[in-house]
Amino acid sequence: MHCTQCGQQVPAGQKFCGNCGAPVESGTPAAVVPAPLPARPRRRFKWWHWLIVGWGVLAVLTCVIVYAVTVNSPEYRAERTATAAAQLTKEAGPTDTPKPTNTARPTNTPRPSSTPRLTATPAPPTTTPAPEEAYRALAQEVLGSNLLTVTLDTAATIEYDLGTQWDENSAVRTAIRHWVSLTPRIFAIVDVEQFVLNAHTEFTDVYGNTARKRAFSFVVTRSAAAKINWSEFNTHNTNYILLSEEDCDLYVHPALRQAWNQYANE
Numbered sequence: 001m002h003c004t005q006c007g008q009q010v011p012a013g014q015k016f017c018g019n020c021g022a023p024v025e026s027g028t029p030a031a032v033v034p035a036p037l038p039a040r041p042r043r044r045f046k047w048w049h050w051l052i053v054g055w056g057v058l059a060v061l062t063c064v065i066v067y068a069v070t071v072n073s074p075e076y077r078a079e080r081t082a083t084a085a086a087q088l089t090k091e092a093g094p095t096d097t098p099k100p101t102n103t104a105r106p107t108n109t110p111r112p113s114s115t116p117r118l119t120a121t122p123a124p125p126t127t128t129p130a131p132e133e134a135y136r137a138l139a140q141e142v143l144g145s146n147l148l149t150v151t152l153d154t155a156a157t158i159e160y161d162l163g164t165q166w167d168e169n170s171a172v173r174t175a176i177r178h179w180v181s182l183t184p185r186i187f188a189i190v191d192v193e194q195f196v197l198n199a200h201t202e203f204t205d206v207y208g209n210t211a212r213k214r215a216f217s218f219v220v221t222r223s224a225a226a227k228i229n230w231s232e233f234n235t236h237n238t239n240y241i242l243l244s245e246e247d248c249d250l251y252v253h254p255a256l257r258q259a260w261n262q263y264a265n266e
Contacts, residue, residue, distance in 0.1 A: 003017035003019060003020060003022055003024065004022065004024075005017065005020050005022040006019050006020040006022070008020065010024050131189055131190045131191070132152050132190070134189045134190075135150065135152060135156060135186065135189050135190050136150050138182070138185055138186070138189060139158050139160075139182070142178060142181050142182055143158070143160045143178065146160045146161045146162070146163050147160050148160050148161060148200070152190060152192070154192065154193070154194070155192055155193070155194035155195065155196055156186050156190055156192045156194070156195045156196070157195075157196040157197075157198070158182065158196070158197050158198070159198045159200065160178070160197075160198070160199060160200070161199075161200050161201065161212075162174060162175065162199050162200065162201040162215055163201075165201070167259075168255070168256050168258070168259035169259050169262070169263065171201065171215060171256060171259070172216075172256060172259050172260050172263050173263065175199045175215065175216040175218075176235050176238055176263075177235075178197065178199070179197050179218045179238070180230070180233065180235055180238075182195075182197060183195055183197075183218075183220055183225055183230075184225060184228075184230045187222050187225050187226075192222070193221060193222050194219065194220070194221050194222070194247065195218075195219075195220055195222075195225070196217065196218070196219050197216075197217070197218040198214055198216070198217050198218075199214070199215050199216040199217075200212055200213065200214055200215060201213075201215045203215075203253070203255055213253065214251070214253065215252075215253045215256060216250075216251065216252055216253070216256070217249070217250070217251035218238075218242065218250060219242070219247075219248055219249035219250070220241075220242060220245075220248050221245065221246070221247045221248055223245075224241065224242075224245040224246075224247075224248050227245075228241070236263065236264055236265075236266055238250075238264070239260070239264040240264075
């Protein structure tokens, strides 16, 4: 027999279980309790198991990313669009082609008559502006709206306004720049022996009266201008040339004389 409490086998005639001490009922066979099965040992993952799992997860993620990039790429979309268009065209099938209509037979075409030869059309003559017009255009180009008068007789004479200047030094440099820009080009355009450039501006005296007067006057002859290498000319020598060459002259307003002498001596 077996103990009803722990299932241990109890010899016949014994009143208490030798294992747990429980009383054994006489005359009642102890219930047969199957012996418990041994516990199955738990399996532990090795490090290389986790490595395999990690590589598997990484492979799946890589496939997902590659698929997403491929599907969203412009080339893939263009290919799908072209495939869909080709499929629609194939499903639509050829359209009914209209039967050709009767075409009229060509009539006899007369032979072309002889075409007269084209004669060469002379090109229109180019008009060269007159020296006086070119002279006025040059003065307008250099002086702009400050130009007052332009005359051409025995000498080429230009009267113009200096405009607003910062100070006396600015007026001197502006007048000399205009003279250097105009003189060689004037003698290249018109056949005169002398060029006169008069610059005017407003002066205010000690009494507060303002009047427009001549500020500078440059008088140069063709022979004196021909001696100057205008591309390398030092404008500080203008005073010396105009006062030393024959039939040349220079006038500077007294109010600007100090600034002129300072520029000439630089």
